[in-house]
Every structure is written in structure tokens, then in C-alpha cells.
Amino acid sequence: MESAHKEMKSLGEKIMKMGGPFVYDNVMWPPFPGLCPDSEKKFKEKQDMECRDTDVYLCSFPKAGTNWTHEVLSMLMSQSTSYNLWVKQKGLLEMCDPIDSVTKMPSPRLLMTHMPYRYLPSQLQNGKGKIVYVQRNPKDLFVSLYNFEKGKSAIEKHLSWEEFFEKTVIKDEGALYGGWYEYTKEWEKQLGHDNILQLYYEDMKKDLTGNILKIADFIETSCSKELAETIADKCSFDNLKANRIDPTSFLTDGGKSTLFRKGQVGDWKNWFTVAQNEIFDRNYKDVMKGTTLNFLYEL
Secondary structure, eight states, X not given: OHHHHHHHHHHHHHHHHTOSOEEETTEEEOOOTTTOSSHHHHHHHHHHOOOOTTXXXXXXXXXXXXXXXXXXXXXXXXXXXOOOOGGGOOOBTTTOOSTHHHHTSOSSOEEEEOSOGGGSOHHHHTTSSEEEEEEOOHHHHHHHHHHHHTTBXXXXXXXXXXXXXXXXXXXXXXXXXXXXXXXXXXXXXXXXXXXXXXXXXXXXXXXXXXXXXXXXXXXXXXXXHHHHHHHHHHTSHHHHHHHOOOTTGGGBGGXXXXXXXXXXXXXXXXXOOHHHHHHHHHHHHHHTTTOOOOOOSOO
């Protein structure tokens, strides 16, 4: 545990030296060492990296249930119910610098990223390796994103919910990874590929055990119902909040964790005013016209 915290502190200092978010290829990116400086080289390295048939990539927009799903995948792939420590979690592509830290990982590799689909390794896009793609209804996602980002020293930490709603929820101005709307529409076009498993956060909340069995079948690993039930218990919100290290705490004043907050479906109702909800619904209908995504906003 002590070594994990030392590593987090070292990484935090490195990120802070790079300053705030930066623009590359007309997209706003977080200042992670695997993305900058020398972005042209680092993005090309990731697109050109060699993939393996046994690779599993967890892909999602931030705050869609990434850490939750990652813990499930880690337990399934390791056939263990031990929690991950930060020192074992070196598979976030945006953090990987040099790229050798990924290429030297033993198989099977569990990697994850928030990058839009077009920036993924070319071999992965061509079907080598598997992708687990998790989505969450945008109202809860935006509320979670606001609370996660609020107070982060590398982000606008004094932004009110009203300002965030206008700037990010509606306009996607300055949003990381190109913003949720464009990110989601780009990913939807790829969901018919055989090597992509689409998951919904809300479905996992309704039946985590059933979804664990679905994931195990997709990544072709053994999983009994008993193991799935044990993993589901270990990965309950309260257990994860108590046992998982927050690798982003170094960006928050005082080192406070904002990784796990409530983990609820429908908490958006405590944040969206009636007027904001109406504005959001109209905007979503317009911006996401033609999409067939089926989000649940309450259970």
C-alpha cells in the first residue's frame, strides 16, 4: 500500500508539471505522460502497437463505470477475488510512457482507455483482441463527472453546476476526449463488430452476476455462478469504495478521493432542475438524432 501511494505521488507531480489539458488533433486531452509532450510520436506509437488475440481492452467515456468494470475484468482474468492495487494497474494507455510498459506486459493483458475509437491501436480496430465497451446514461454520467472534476487542481475547480451544465452538458465546450456526444456517436458506429461487447452501467446495477457471466463468456474465461456471485459481492459499490485505491486523489486538494461517490442510477434528479432537464432532453434529441442507444435513467 505504501509503495502504491509513493507511485501515485510521483505520477501526480509529473502530471502537474505538464500543466492543464492540451489540444491535439482538434481534441482536448488530459495532460497524461502517455499523451504529451511529443504527442505526435506518442499517439502514433499507440496506433502502431502490436495487439494480441488474448488482449482485453476496457473502453469507456470517463465516469461510465470504468473502475467498477475494470475490477470485475481483473478478477475474472486472474481467477481471483483479490482487489487491484494501483501498482498493478498500469494498463491505462493514456498513462503508458514509454509504450514498452505495455508491450512488456505478460499475456493476457487487461488494458483500458477513454480515447475515442479512431485512436485505438489499428490491429485492435481490425479485430485482434477483444473490447469491452461500457456506457452509462448521460444524465448520471455528467453529474458524476462534475463531482469528480470539482476540486481537481488540474481542472477548473470553482465551476458551479450551472456553469458546468451550460458549458459541458449542453455545449461540450472544452470537454476532454472530444466530449461525450461525439465520443458516443463514434463508438456506436462500431458496436456491430464481433470483438466488441457492449455493456450498460444500469444493466450491471440491475444484475451484476448475470453480466459477469456474460463478460466471462465473451472473454472466454471460466466462471461458475458461485464465482460470479462472489465477484459481484466484492465489486459492490460499498466494498469497492472501501478497498480500491483512488489513483486520481493526487489531483485533489488534500488528497481527497472523488473516484467513488454514490454509484446510483437516478441521482441526476438531485442536480438537474426541471428547466435543465427539459433543455437537456431537447438538446439530446437534436444532437443524438439517428442514434439507437437505449439508456435507462432510473431503476
